[in-house]
Every structure is written in structure tokens, then in C-alpha cells.
Amino acid sequence: MTDAARLERRIHELAQIGRTDDPAREIYATAVSRLGLSAEEQRARDLVTSWCAPHGATARRDPAANLYLRFPGADPHAPVVLVGSHLDSVPMGGRFDGALGVCCAVEAVVSLVESGARFARPVEVVGWADEEGARFGYGLFGSAAAFGRLRVDPERVRDKGGTSIAEALRALGESGDLAGAMRDPKGIRAYLELHIEQGPRLERAGAPLGVVSDIVGIFHGLVMVRGEQNHAGATVMGERHDALVAASHMIIALERIASSVPDAVATVGEITVKPGAKNVIPGECTFSLDIRAPKQESIDLVLERFKAEANEIFRKSLREWGLRPLQSVAVTPLDEDLRDLLWKSAMSVGMNAPTLVSGAGHDAQNPSLAGVPTGMIFVRSTGGSHTPTEFAATADAALGAKALEIAIRELATA
Amino acid sequence: MTDAARLERRIHELAQIGRTDDPAREIYATAVSRLGLSAEEQRARDLVTSWCAPHGATARRDPAANLYLRFPGADPHAPVVLVGSHLDSVPMGGRFDGALGVCCAVEAVVSLVESGARFARPVEVVGWADEEGARFGYGLFGSAAAFGRLRVDPERVRDKGGTSIAEALRALGESGDLAGAMRDPKGIRAYLELHIEQGPRLERAGAPLGVVSDIVGIFHGLVMVRGEQNHAGATVMGERHDALVAASHMIIALERIASSVPDAVATVGEITVKPGAKNVIPGECTFSLDIRAPKQESIDLVLERFKAEANEIFRKSLREWGLRPLQSVAVTPLDEDLRDLLWKSAMSVGMNAPTLVSGAGHDAQNPSLAGVPTGMIFVRSTGGSHTPTEFAATADAALGAKALEIAIRELATA
Numbered sequence: 001m002t003d004a005a006r007l008e009r010r011i012h013e014l015a016q017i018g019r020t021d022d023p024a025r026e027i028y029a030t031a032v033s034r035l036g037l038s039a040e041e042q043r044a045r046d047l048v049t050s051w052c053a054p055h056g057a058t059a060r061r062d063p064a065a066n067l068y069l070r071f072p073g074a075d076p077h078a079p080v081v082l083v084g085s086h087l088d089s090v091p092m093g094g095r096f097d098g099a100l101g102v103c104c105a106v107e108a109v110v111s112l113v114e115s116g117a118r119f120a121r122p123v124e125v126v127g128w129a130d131e132e133g134a135r136f137g138y139g140l141f142g143s144a145a146a147f148g149r150l151r152v153d154p155e156r157v158r159d160k161g162g163t164s165i166a167e168a169l170r171a172l173g174e175s176g177d178l179a180g181a182m183r184d185p186k187g188i189r190a191y192l193e194l195h196i197e198q199g200p201r202l203e204r205a206g207a208p209l210g211v212v213s214d215i216v217g218i219f220h221g222l223v224m225v226r227g228e229q230n231h232a233g234a235t236v237m238g239e240r241h242d243a244l245v246a247a248s249h250m251i252i253a254l255e256r257i258a259s260s261v262p263d264a265v266a267t268v269g270e271i272t273v274k275p276g277a278k279n280v281i282p283g284e285c286t287f288s289l290d291i292r293a294p295k296q297e298s299i300d301l302v303l304e305r306f307k308a309e310a311n312e313i314f315r316k317s318l319r320e321w322g323l324r325p326l327q328s329v330a331v332t333p334l335d336e337d338l339r340d341l342l343w344k345s346a347m348s349v350g351m352n353a354p355t356l357v358s359g360a361g362h363d364a365q366n367p368s369l370a371g372v373p374t375g376m377i378f379v380r381s382t383g384g385s386h387t388p389t390e391f392a393a394t395a396d397a398a399l400g401a402k403a404l405e406i407a408i409r410e411l412a413t414a
Numbered sequence: 415m416t417d418a419a420r421l422e423r424r425i426h427e428l429a430q431i432g433r434t435d436d437p438a439r440e441i442y443a444t445a446v447s448r449l450g451l452s453a454e455e456q457r458a459r460d461l462v463t464s465w466c467a468p469h470g471a472t473a474r475r476d477p478a479a480n481l482y483l484r485f486p487g488a489d490p491h492a493p494v495v496l497v498g499s500h501l502d503s504v505p506m507g508g509r510f511d512g513a514l515g516v517c518c519a520v521e522a523v524v525s526l527v528e529s530g531a532r533f534a535r536p537v538e539v540v541g542w543a544d545e546e547g548a549r550f551g552y553g554l555f556g557s558a559a560a561f562g563r564l565r566v567d568p569e570r571v572r573d574k575g576g577t578s579i580a581e582a583l584r585a586l587g588e589s590g591d592l593a594g595a596m597r598d599p600k601g602i603r604a605y606l607e608l609h610i611e612q613g614p615r616l617e618r619a620g621a622p623l624g625v626v627s628d629i630v631g632i633f634h635g636l637v638m639v640r641g642e643q644n645h646a647g648a649t650v651m652g653e654r655h656d657a658l659v660a661a662s663h664m665i666i667a668l669e670r671i672a673s674s675v676p677d678a679v680a681t682v683g684e685i686t687v688k689p690g691a692k693n694v695i696p697g698e699c700t701f702s703l704d705i706r707a708p709k710q711e712s713i714d715l716v717l718e719r720f721k722a723e724a725n726e727i728f729r730k731s732l733r734e735w736g737l738r739p740l741q742s743v744a745v746t747p748l749d750e751d752l753r754d755l756l757w758k759s760a761m762s763v764g765m766n767a768p769t770l771v772s773g774a775g776h777d778a779q780n781p782s783l784a785g786v787p788t789g790m791i792f793v794r795s796t797g798g799s800h801t802p803t804e805f806a807a808t809a810d811a812a813l814g815a816k817a818l819e820i821a822i823r824e825l826a827t828a
């Protein structure tokens with residue numbers, strides 16, 4: 001039976017790995033910086049392994065640093081039930097994003113084992129590596145590697161310190177040969193993921209649980225603005241080509257455009273200027289672009305309008321700007337049968353779980369786009385997400401784990 | 415006699431120290447990154463010393479890392495003629511800002527010595543340390559220390575790597591006790607500085623040389639904007655408190671306000687966001703503020719209007735912003751007699767030098783505000799300044815050195 005106290009203890013225990021509370025800021029919750037492919041993420045894998053091994057699970061780490069904990073089933077060759085989430089966080093993130101899904105998966109499967117359930121097929125708990133992409137700029141890394149959807153060369157993509165993905169993997173003891181991380185989609189009966197909602201809809205609806213119908217598509221790009229580097233004192237206002245002022249106009253235009261397209265969102269989360277001295281007019285400004293919507297047409301519309309307005313901003317100045325697309329994730333509809341199963345499982349714990357579109361990207365996209373039947377359950381979260389204030393109550397998390405347990409029982413023991 | 419070829423060779427030689435041409439950018443001129451209080455600045459002092467020592471100069475470095483090269487005069491106790499500029503550059507700056515003033519001072523004094531001039535009083539060439547303040551955020555450092563105008567604690571001000579000014583000085587072999595850098599203003603007959611104009615006025619006027627009447631006042635500050643860190647996908651546009659979007663509105667407002675106040679300029683040269691991940695709405699944004707004008711009232715006006723508009727931007731969002739003043743430099747009128755002398759010296763080399771207000775801050779402010787008669791001469795420069803493209807022709811530089819030579823002869827041999 002789901003043990004809420006044990007679940008809460010484990011969420012807390014996992015949050016100690018990469019804990020980076022900033023005493024200078026008024027943060028009343030645990031801040032976590034557990035970046036993908038870091039030593040901290042590795043320690044998180046070891047901790048989760050220590051929870052499952054006593055219950056008969058065998059641990060395996062693949063070349064992409066994904067962790068699989070396999071609980072045996074009567075037919076070892078039958079397609080497995082895969083359930084989990086990711087173990088990394090953004091810098092100064094919270095305790096629940098990703099971690100809650102792994103903790104609830106462990107709780108659900110271990111509860112089943114403890115209750116004497118007999119699995120007809122193997123059940124695997126997975127901890128995906130580097131979902132956030134905070135370090136290397138490439139999100140959903142581990143699940144992309146597992147389902148043949150990796151679109152980067154791990155030898156060439158580097159973090160700010162110059163370390164490549166392949167070097168980071170080798171530092172963790174992996175071979176760096178990611179072909180070995182591939183899984184056959186046919187070998188997976190279903191993939192289930194529990195995750196905090198990362199938005200306010202469940203909170204507003206007064207619902208602890210939700211079922212995901214679709215995951216938004218995402219466009220990630222990098223914008224570079226070229227202006228003219230010059231002296232901050234001796235260059236009169238009328239003769240400046242300030243890259244940061246131009247970028248500011250573009251950032252405001254992007255916000256206005258995204259606000260005008262229903263269900264679309266757009267964010268500039270990173271910005272740097274060169275040379276970056278207080279008495280020098282910026283000659284160059286680079287910023288990130290993150291555009292999401294539940295329809296591809298909406299993403300394209302925001303991008304087109306943004307390009308048009310940016311061209312207009314630069315038409316007068318005769319300076320340049322450029323956009324480099326980095327990563328596009330397709331809009332992902334999830335499996336209808338699993339939607340029904342998860343809704344019924346939630347009903348079994350007394351909750352009428354509303355159906356939601358996920359505004360955030362999730363590892364679930366990769367198995368789903370590779371043809372694996374995929375379902376997602378959201379747990380109500382307050383205080384935002386990707387921030388130390390994100391918060392899921394233990395009572396809600398335990399309901400989620402219980403619903404997951406019911407769904408896994410249905411899929412694995414039948 | 416001024417040796418233009420030697421002057422050109424030395425400008426080139428000095429530019430090799432800290433040379434950091436970026437092959438990825440289309441730069442056709444030498445890029446120099448010779449930051450204040452760095453090992454590179456130290457090597458520049460050694461090089462300049464090697465130019466002067468063969469001509470009878472004795473070198474002295476003070477505890478603020480300023481370099482003095484003293485050429486003896488008949489009365490060793492008479493107030494000295496001090497002439498020079500600074501030896502540091504901004505990151506990815508050019509060959510001429512600061513360096514030209516030191517090279518021309520050396521050329522002028524050495525030419526006088528070579529021509530058999532007998533100094534009645536000592537003549538000192540000075541290479542000020544850390545004028546740009548690019549590393550520690552505090553400009554005019556060396557000259558401020560020499561004239562009792564330092565307003566920072568060198569043990570507490572640190573660079574991005576955590577090194578304090580005092581530690582940087584100790585790494586260069588200095589004691590770190592800046593009291594020993596103080597000079598008695600009464601012991602200085604006059605301070606002369608030659609500098610590139612850092613603006614387009616001389617170029618437009620077709621004049622190689624200009625004489626400075628006043629130096630603008632400067633306000634430096636740091637703005638911090640607090641928004642709400644949140645998930646880039648799951649937070650709808652209407653519910654965001656994006657610190658970077660708010661900062662963008664402020665940057666555009668600042669540009670508009672400065673453009674509306676005659677002779678004022680304002681620049682945001684540095685910006686950072688936290689947490690700084692592409693899929694996280696910025697919860698915090700910090701940027702630098704640089705406001706300059708030849709009248710204090712104009713600086714105050716820009717600042718007041720900026721504060722009012724910023725308050726308006728934040729009135730609706732219920733979020734916070736703050737401004738921390740870092741450094742204020744008063745508007746500085748230069749010495750009228752020296753203005754006349756420099757104008758006449760320029761006329762002696764055939765040039766009618768226009769009178770200009772300096773939009774940039776200069777080391778000359780510190781002796782002037784301490785009561786030392788101070789004069790400045792500008793050399794025409796094209797291609798901006800604080801950039802690798804800044805450029806002063808050797809012919810113009812040689813005219814400047816010659817005018818300087820004439821002025822020094824007048825001041826030191828009388």
C-alpha cells in the first residue's frame with residue numbers, strides 16, 4: 001500500500017543532492033541545482049537504486065546515463081511496463097520537477113511488490129538523464145537517446161566551460177557511444193510518467209490530479225544582434241547602434257506577439273552582451289528563444305511575426321540580426337487508451353482528474369513519438385516550477401502514486 | 415625632434431601586450447584586452463620603462479600600481495610637470511585609448527631630452543593604472559588613489575572571480591596600502607594628458623587636434639529588477655512577471671529619455687539574468703547604468719525621469735526594482751591658462767585646435783578636482799573607441815606629440 005510518509009521522506013532525501021539554498025535570497029523552500037550529467041545527478045541515481053534493490057530490482061545504467069531499475073515478471077521477454085521521470089533539475093530549481101515522478105514510480109512499484117502482486121511482464125522504473133538541458137542547451141537528452149531521437153553530436157555540443165556531452169558522459173564512467181542507449185519501442189508495453197503540473201490549472205480547479213492529453217510543441221533558437229561597439233560617453237545618442245537596445249525592442253515585441261496568439265507562450269531566458277562593460281555600448285547581444293504552443297501552426301505564427309517585427313526594427317538601423325534554430329519538438333498527442341486508464345485510476349482513488357494540455361515539454365514525448373503507448377499524470381503544484389518555491393503536497397503526491405500503482409497493476413499483471 | 419616612425423613603432427609594440435584578436439569576428443584592426451591591475455598592464459609598465467630609462471629617467475611604481483618615469487630638473491624640489499595617460503584597456507578594446515597618451519608623452523619628453531633641453535624642474539611621465547575599471551567596476555582607479563579621491567575599500571571590491579583590488583595589487587608585488595600612492599597637489603606644476611577623442615567631432619571638423627575645456631560628469635549605478643521565476647512552458651503570458659521584459663522596457667525608456675536631454679548620454683553596457691536558463695522565465699535581472707552630461711543638472715534630470723518611468727512600469731506589476739548608485743564623477747572644468755597654452759602649442763604645429771567638451775571621463779579629472787592645473791589635448795580618432803576599430807593616424811598622433819613637446823618645454827624649462 002502506498003506509504004505517504006515514506007514517499008515524503010524520499011522526496012526530501014533526494015532534494016539534499018544538489019541542494020544550493022541561497023542565503024542572500026528570501027527563499028523559504030529547498031533550492032536544488034542538480035544539473036544533467038553532473039556528479040549530483042549520478043548520486044541521485046545511486047540513491048534511487050538503493051531504494052529499489054532491496055525489493056528485487058536489478059539496476060542498469062545505459063550509455064546516456066539513464067537509470068533503469070527492473071522488477072522481474074513471469075515472462076522475462078514480454079514487453080515491459082516503463083514508469084518514471086527525470087532526475088536532473090534546472091539551476092536553482094525545486095524539489096519536485098522530475099524528482100516527484102521518480103519517487104512516485106518507486107513508491108507505486110514497491111507498494112505493488114510489497115502487496116504481493118505477481119507481474120506477468122517486467123516493470124521498469126526509469127530515471128532519465130538531463131531532461132532540462134540546462135547545462136548543454138539540449139533538453140530531453142536521455143529519453144531522446146533511448147528512442148533514437150537525438151539530434152545532436154555529443155562530441156560537439158559543449159557547456160560554458162568547454163566540456164562536451166561525450167566528455168561529461170565519460171567522466172561519469174560511460175563509453176560515450178550513445179547507440180547502446182537505444183531501446184526497441186516494441187519491447188515496451190506502455191510508458192507512464194507522473195509529473196508536477198508546472199502551471200496553475202489544477203490548483204485553480206481544486207483538483208489534486210490531472211491527465212495529460214497532449215504535450216505542446218517547442219521551438220528553441222538563439223538570436224544574435226549585431227550593433228556597433230562604441231564609447232558610452234563620447235557617442236551621442238543619435239549615432240548609436242546599441243545591440244542591447246535593439247534586443248530590448250525584440251524582447252518586448254516577442255512578448256506582445258505571444259500574448260496575441262491563443263495558447264502560445266514565448267520566453268527569453270538567457271541574454272548576454274559583448275563586450276559587457278558598463279562604459280561600452282554593447283556591440284553584440286545574444287539571447288535565447290523558447291516558443292511553445294499546443295498547435296504547430298501557432299508556433300510558426302509567433303515565429304513568423306517575430307521575424308517580421310525584428311526585420312522592421314533593423315530595417316532603419318542597417319545593422320544585422322540572425323536567428324539560429326536549435327531544437328524543435330513536435331506537438332505530441334498521448335495514447336487515448338492510457339488516458340482512459342489513468343482517468344479511471346484517479347477515479348479509483350476518489351479523484352475526478354481533469355484532462356490537460358501540457359505546456360511544458362516532457363520525456364514522455366520521446367517514447368510517444370517513437371510509437372510507444374504513453375500516458376502522463378499531473379500532480380497539482382503551487383508556487384510555480386523551475387524555482388525553489390515549487391511545491392506539491394504529500395497528500396496529492398500520495399494520491400498520484402496510488403493512481404499510478406493502480407494503472408501499473410492493470411498493465412503489468414494482466 | 416618628434417620621431418613619427420618611432421612613435422608608430424611603439425604604439426604597435428604596446429598593442430601586442432594583451433592582444434586578443436578574435437578570429438571569429440571580422441576585425442581588421444588589433445584588438446587589445448589589457449585590463450587594469452592585470453599581468454598585462456604590468457608588462458606594459460615594464461615596456462614603457464624600457465623606453466625611458468636609456469634617456470635618464472628613474473622609474474617608480476606606487477602602491478596603486480601607477481608608473482612614474484622621472485626625468486631630472488635643475489631644482490629637484492620644484493613642482494614637477496606631470497604628463498601621461500593610462501595603460502589599461504577595456505576587454506576587446508583598441509590600441510589607442512590611453513596607450514596613445516603614454517606613447518606621445520614619452521615621445522615628447524624624450525624628444526626634448528634628445529634636443530638638449532635643460533629642465534628647470536623635474537618632468538614625469540605617468541602611466542595610470544586601471545582607468546577603465548572594466549575588471550573591478552571602479553574607473554579612474556590609479557589617478558583617484560594618487561589624488562586622494564578613491565571612494566572604495568580595495569579589500570572589499572572584487573572582480574567576478576572573487577579577487578579583491580587589494581589582492582590584485584598584492585599579486586603584482588604591491589603592499590596594498592594605498593595611502594602611499596598619495597601625491598601632494600602642490601608638488602605638481604601642471605598635469606597634461608593627450609587622449610584620442612573617442613567621438614566623431616574632430617573627424618567631422620577635419621581637425622587633427624582639439625583642446626578640452628570640460629570633462630562631463632558621470633553617474634554609474636546598478637539596477638536590479640525582481641520578477642517571478644517560473645516555467646517557460648506552463649506559465650501563460652498574462653500571468654508572468656518576467657524580469658527581463660520589465661528590464662527591456664526600462665532600457666528603452668532610458669534611451670528615449672537620454673535622447674531628449676541635450677548633450678546627455680545614457681548606456682546599459684552590462685546585463686545578467688537569473689537563473690539564466692532558456693526554459694525558465696527570468697526571476698531577476700541586473701543591469702548597469704551609465705549617465706553622462708556636461709552639466710550636473712542634465713545628469714540629475716535623466717536619472718529622475720528614468721526613476722519615474724521605471725516606477726510607472728512597476729506600478730502595475732506589483733514587483734520591485736531598485737537602483738544602487740555606484741560612482742559619481744563631478745563635471746570637471748580644466749585650467750584656462752593650460753587651455754590657452756595647448757591651443758597655442760597646436761597653432762605652433764600649424765593646427766587650429768577646436769575647443770571641446772569631453773564626453774568620456776579621464777584621469778585628468780582627479781588632479782584637476784584636487785587643485786592641480788590640468789590640461790588635455792585630443793587627437794582625432796576614427797572607428798569609434800573602446801573597440802578594436804578605433805584608429806588614430808600616425809601623422810595626427812605625431813602632431814599631438816609635437817604640440818605636447820612645445821607645451822612641456824614652456825612649462826618645464828621656464
